[in-house]
Amino acid sequence: xxxxxxxxxxxxxxxxxxxxxxxxxxxxxxxxxxxxxxxxxxxxxxxxxxxxxxxxxxxxxxxxxxxxxxxxxxxxxxxxxxxxxxxxxxxxxxxxxxxxxxxxxxxxxxxxxxxxxxxxxxxxxxxxxxxxxxxxxxxxxxxxxxxxxxxxxxxxxxxxxxxxxxxxxxxxxxxxxxxxxxxxxxxxxxxxxxxxxxxxxxxxxxxxxxxxxxxxxxxxxxxxxxxxxxxxxxxxxxxxxxxxxxxxxxxxxxxxxxxxxxxxxxxxxxxxxxxxxxxxxxxxxxxxxxxxxxxxxxxxxxxxxxxxxxxxxxxxxxxxxxxxxxxxxxxxxxxxxxxxxxxxxxxxxxxxxxxxxxxxxxxxxxxxxxxxxxxxxxxxxxxxxxxxxxxxxxxxxxxxxxxxxxxxxxxxxxxxxxxxxxxxxxxxxxxxxxxxxxxxxxxxxxxxxxxxxxxxxxxxxxxxxxxxxxxxxxxxxxxxxxxx
Numbered sequence: 001x002x003x004x005x006x007x008x009x010x011x012x013x014x015x016x017x018x019x020x021x022x023x024x025x026x027x028x029x030x031x032x033x034x035x036x037x038x039x040x041x042x043x044x045x046x047x048x049x050x051x052x053x054x055x056x057x058x059x060x061x062x063x064x065x066x067x068x069x070x071x072x073x074x075x076x077x078x079x080x081x082x083x084x085x086x087x088x089x090x091x092x093x094x095x096x097x098x099x100x101x102x103x104x105x106x107x108x109x110x111x112x113x114x115x116x117x118x119x120x121x122x123x124x125x126x127x128x129x130x131x132x133x134x135x136x137x138x139x140x141x142x143x144x145x146x147x148x149x150x151x152x153x154x155x156x157x158x159x160x161x162x163x164x165x166x167x168x169x170x171x172x173x174x175x176x177x178x179x180x181x182x183x184x185x186x187x188x189x190x191x192x193x194x195x196x197x198x199x200x201x202x203x204x205x206x207x208x209x210x211x212x213x214x215x216x217x218x219x220x221x222x223x224x225x226x227x228x229x230x231x232x233x234x235x236x237x238x239x240x241x242x243x244x245x246x247x248x249x250x251x252x253x254x255x256x257x258x259x260x261x262x263x264x265x266x267x268x269x270x271x272x273x274x275x276x277x278x279x280x281x282x283x284x285x286x287x288x289x290x291x292x293x294x295x296x297x298x299x300x301x302x303x304x305x306x307x308x309x310x311x312x313x314x315x316x317x318x319x320x321x322x323x324x325x326x327x328x329x330x331x332x333x334x335x336x337x338x339x340x341x342x343x344x345x346x347x348x349x350x351x352x353x354x355x356x357x358x359x360x361x362x363x364x365x366x367x368x369x370x371x372x373x374x375x376x377x378x379x380x381x382x383x384x385x386x387x388x389x390x391x392x393x394x395x396x397x398x399x400x401x402x403x404x405x406x407x408x409x410x411x412x413x414x415x416x417x418x419x420x421x422x423x424x425x426x427x428x429x430x431x432x433x434x435x436x437x438x439x440x441x442x443x444x445x446x447x448x449x450x451x452x453x454x455x456x457x458x459x460x461x462x463x464x465x466x467x468x469x470x471x472x473x474x475x476x477x478x479x480x481x482x483x484x
Contacts, residue, residue: 009052014067016041022071028078040077044070089437090462094412094450095401096362097301101439104304104359105455107346110339114306117338124334135322139337143344147270148295149288150312154321155299155340156330162296162309163192163264164199165330167227169321170260170294172200174226179212179245180205182231184266192231192264201226211243214253221257228254230263230292232282251291260293260317267405268297268310270347271354276364279408284312293317299336302405304357305343306336362452363400367411370451374413377451377459381415384467389419398452410452417447419470430469438465 019041020029028037048070051063089101097103106114127134137154144153156162167176176196183192183205196203204225206216217228228250247263254261265282274280281302287295294317299308309330311321321327332340346353354360374393382391398412419427424445431438431447441448454462 006052009055009063009065010049012065013045013048013052014065014070016045019045019067019070019074022068024068024075025071028075032078036081037074037078040074040081041070044073044077087437089439090458090465091453092438092440092449092451092462094396094398094414094441094448094453096359096398096410096453097401098453099401103300103307104302104357106305106339107343107356107358109346109356110305110342113338113342114335118335122334122338124337136332136334136337137322140341140344143341144310144312147344147347148284148312150295150314152313152315152318154311154318154327155332155337156309156311156327157332157336158307159264159266159296159298159309160195161330162311164195165321165324165326166262166294166296166311166317167196167199167201167229168326169324170262170317171202171226174202175204175222175224176201176227176229177204177206177217177220177225178229178231179207179216181207181209181212181242181244182229182233184231184233212245213243214245214249217245217250217253221253221259225257225259227259228257228261230261232263232265247287247290247292251293254293255291260314261291262294262296262313263287263292265295265297267301268299268303270303271350271360273302273363273405278363278410279405281405288312299340299343302359302400303343304353304359306339308332308336308340358455361455363410365452367413370411370413373451373456373459374415377415377463380463381417381466385417385470389417389422389470392416392418394448396448396450398450412450412452414451415449417449417466417470418445427469431465434465434469436461436465438462438469 016038019025020037025037048063048065055063091098091101093101095101124139125133125136140155141153144150144155154162156165178192178196193203202224204220206212206220221228230245230247230250247261251261265284265287267281269281269283270285272283284295284297292313294311294313296309296311297303299305299310311318343357346356354364371393378391378393381389385391392415394414394416396412396414398410400408400410417427418424424442424447427447428440428442431440438449441450449462449466451459
C-alpha cells in the first residue's frame with residue numbers, strides 16, 4: 001500500500017479517550033483500575049496500527065476501526081486478564097500421569113488438607129506437645145517409616161532434589177559407581193550424569209548398556225569410592241539379552257566396601273501393582289527390606305500425592321543430610337507437606353488408597369466399568385448432537401505416562417466424535433478454551449476422549465462442555481490443533 005494510503009487509514013483510528021467512552025467498557029472502568037483499562041485500549045490500538053502498516057490495499061479495506069469494534073476487542077483482552085493462567089482441566093487424553101497437565105490429581109483428603117493449612121497459621125515447625133521448635137519433616141517421617149520399614153525419612157521439593165542432596169552429602173568429591181544402562185534421562189532433559197556432576201560426585205560407569213554384573217562393580221570399587229548407586233529405569237526398558245545386578249547383591253558388596261548403597265526408584269510405589277494386572281514395579285518397601293541404605297522416590301507420579309522428593313533409609317545417613325546446608329534450598333513447603341501427609345495416611349488402608357487416590361483408581365479401573373460409562377455418555381451425546389456429529393465408542397490403549405510403567409498397556413474406552421463439516425483441530429482448540437478446558441486427542445479429523453483419565457464425577461461436566469462447544473459454530477481456524 002502506498003504511504004498516503006497508510007496515513008489515511010491510520011488517521012481513522014480513534015483516540016484512547018474515544019474508545020473509553022463506549023458503553024461496553026463502563027463496567028470495566030468501575031470494576032478495574034482505570035490505568036489497566038487504558039493500557040488495554042492502547043494495546044488494541046497499537047495492534048491495529050501495526051496491521052495497517054503491514055497491510056496491502058485490499059487487506060486494509062477489510063479492517064474495522066470503529067470505536068465500538070475496538071472497545072469489544074478491549075473487553076475480550078480484559079476478560080482474558082481476569083482468568084487465572086493456571087486452571088483445572090478435564091484430561092481426556094488417556095495419559096494418566098500427563099506431565100503437561102500436572103501429573104496425577106490429588107485425593108480429596110489431600111486437597112482438603114492444603115485448604116486448611118494454607119488458609120491459617122499452622123504448627124509447621126512447632127511441637128504442640130512440648131511447645132518447642134522441631135523440624136517440619138517430622139510431620140511425615142513417622143508415616144514414611146511405618147509404610148516403608150525405613151529407620152528415618154526426609155522430604156524435599158522433588159525427586160531430582162532428593163538425589164542431588166543424597167549424592168552431595170554422601171559422595172561430594174568422591175566416586176559413585178553406577179551401571180551404564182541406568183544412566184537415565186528424566187523429564188525436562190535432566191540426566192543422572194548431570195545431576196551427579198552438579199552434586200560434586202564423580203561418575204564411574206560400569207558394565208554395558210544391556211548387561212552389567214556384580215564383578216563390574218567390584219572391579220571398579222576402590223579407596224575413592226563413596227557410594228554404589230542403583231537407578232530404576234522407570235521410563236524405559238531394555239529387553240532381550242540383558243543382565244542387571246539385584247539390590248541385595250549391591251547391598252552386600254557395599255557392606256564389604258564399608259560404603260552405603262543407594263537406589264533411586266523414580267516413581268514411588270507402595271502397593272503391588274502386579275496384583276491389579278499391571279507390570280511389576282519395584283516397591284519402596286522391597287528396597288528397604290533388601291537393605292538399601294538410602295532410597296529416593298517421588299511423592300507425585302504413582303504415589304499420587306504432591307510434587308515432592310522422599311528420601312528413606314538408614315538413620316545415620318539421613319542425619320548427615322539434615323546437616324547439609326543445601327537442605328534449606330531444597331526444602332518442602334507447608335502445603336506440600338499437608339498434602340503428602342494426607343496422601344500417606346490413605347496408604348495405611350490399601351483398599352482405601354485404591355478408592356480415593358485418583359491415579360490408583362485410574363490405573364485399576366476395569367474395562368467393564370469404562371464400557372458402562374462410555375455407553376451412557378455416547379447415548380447422551382448421540383441424542384443431543386444428532387445430525388451434527390457422529391458419536392461412536394472405540395477401544396484403544398491408555399498410557400500411564402510421567403516416565404512410569406513404560407510397558408504398561410491399559411485397555412480403555414474412548415468417545416469418538418466426528419463432525420464432517422467441522423475441523424477437528426479447530427474443535428479441539430475451542431475445547432481448550434472452554435470453561436473448564438477439555439484436553440482431547442485428535443486423529444484423522446476426529447476427536448477422541450479417553451474415559452480412563454476422566455473421573456466419573458466429571459462425566460456430567462464433560463458432557464455439558466462438549467454440548468456447549470459442539471453446538472456452536474464459533475472459533476478461529478488459525479488456532480486449530482495439530483493432528484496426531
